[in-house]
Amino acid sequence: MLLDGKVVASEKMERLKSEIKGIIEKYGIEPELKLIQVGNDPASTIYANSKIKRGTKLGINVTLEKFDNITMGKLVDYIKDANANSRINGIMVESPLPPSLNFQEVVDNISFYKDTDGMTSFNQGNLYTKNEMIAPATARAVVDILEYYKIQPGNACIINRSAVVGRPLAMLLLNRDYTVTLCHSKTVDIKRIARENNVLVVAIGKPDYIDESYVTSESTVIDVGINYSGNKISGDVNFDSVSNKAKNITPVPGGVGIVTATDIFENFLNGLKYQIKEKLI
Amino acid sequence: MLLDGKVVASEKMERLKSEIKGIIEKYGIEPELKLIQVGNDPASTIYANSKIKRGTKLGINVTLEKFDNITMGKLVDYIKDANANSRINGIMVESPLPPSLNFQEVVDNISFYKDTDGMTSFNQGNLYTKNEMIAPATARAVVDILEYYKIQPGNACIINRSAVVGRPLAMLLLNRDYTVTLCHSKTVDIKRIARENNVLVVAIGKPDYIDESYVTSESTVIDVGINYSGNKISGDVNFDSVSNKAKNITPVPGGVGIVTATDIFENFLNGLKYQIKEKLI
Structure with missing residues (x-):
């Protein structure tokens, strides 16, 4: 049997769209996902754009912050500001980062409930105890x-x-x-x-x-x-x-591939629900 | 061949003892490991006492804080105070906890560099990227x-x-x-x-x-x-x-078993070194 990802993705897209619509209507918020790109890797730009497109379909405002170059300290400050900003509900760091920046050290600054990529050490460790709120x-x-x-x-x-x-x-x-x-x-x-x-x-x-x-x-x-x-x-x-x-x-x-592109927004939605439940927004 | 744990443990005990002695002499600190026990599980008391005994051999002051019963909120406050207390270099929550307290939720409040047990989600996830500073x-x-x-x-x-x-x-x-x-x-x-x-x-x-x-x-x-x-x-x-x-x-x-009992203090030592390197004590 051919395991068609398009069917899985499209069904999930419908569910996500409907859940996000419900949240927007109930809470009057405009969900935002912040993408952070450092440098100009062409594949990374393509992926960022496809996330913007897919997010738009789901009613999510996907915004891209691009840095030509940035120090670790400045990048961490930027992430911490985004953590503290209740209008931003998810944060993703596009890979690759320039060699001067360690991907894991960078993403581990993201609040676990805004970790749309599921790559923070905390969320990875959470999988050990069957907490799958956010997963790669x-x-x-x-x-x-x-x-x-x-x-x-x-x-x-x-x-x-x-x-x-x-x-x-x-x-x-x-x-x-x-x-x-x-x-x-x-x-x-x-x-x-x-x-x-x-x-x-x-x-x-x-x-x-x-x-x-x-x-x-x-x-x-x-x-x-x-x-x-x-x-x-x-x-x-x-x-x-x-x-x-x-x-x-x-x-x-x-x-x-197409299911993965959709599942990023499953993480985003789960994080958003957590932020609502914990009255963080 | 018999893989004798006693030999492995005793060699490691010697190394740990010598490293901890060096740290005490160089920095003039008295390393402390705080054990937290809730309830009166007899096996848990035996394990706590054996840690106190082994810690003493290594020059570590292992202290036990015992609660008959405690709420989640109060226990988290206690852990956060211990995190902030620069005289405490490691924190371990003895299991089992009473059914009212979720072990993972409790330990995830411990600062990763004081997580002597290696059971925080953060340190577990760290193992994915070969960071083994602290491991179960x-x-x-x-x-x-x-x-x-x-x-x-x-x-x-x-x-x-x-x-x-x-x-x-x-x-x-x-x-x-x-x-x-x-x-x-x-x-x-x-x-x-x-x-x-x-x-x-x-x-x-x-x-x-x-x-x-x-x-x-x-x-x-x-x-x-x-x-x-x-x-x-x-x-x-x-x-x-x-x-x-x-x-x-x-x-x-x-x-x-005997190697495990020793390796708890390998975690403690690695966390202590981190605290020194990052000037947290």
């Missing part, structure tokens, strides 16, 4: 797809150990009773491990790398990769090879 | 034993998914290039998975549960369990059965 959007997207298509929890192999994908996803899957194996570039015998798990999540950044030798007829394959080659976008999974054998597979594009 | 002591103890006995990183199976053991240990092992599988009570075919990994860490709370059918001649077995039955202490691993077959095994007692 890519990890949430993988879970959304599995749940939407009612894949039975079982054994999952994640080929990725980053703080953006592999680690938080492992926490979300453990919270749903999956047995989870985290693999990476140093893993020996990765094919055997991949085949022994009924869910295989791949985020390795190598176009078309995973072929049918990594799967069985029972595999559900979730392709997190987004690789650009000219105008062509491909995943980390060789779709033609794997889709002939595996039970389920996500396409690229139209799979995890 | 049991997870650190398992790694210490593996490293002391020079076990080659490979594939590790952890039977436990808690925030105290399984999840932080997975992070520490990933940081050391292990491929990690987290299993738990809902895992199917746990014996196969256990046998396929050269390191097996067990923390299930069932005395003598794991027998030789879970291991191979290549297995290194780390037994985190501490089960009391009358005066007898046993682990989760049936030592007689498994030690005949496995390559390496930790005993209980004298294995992970």
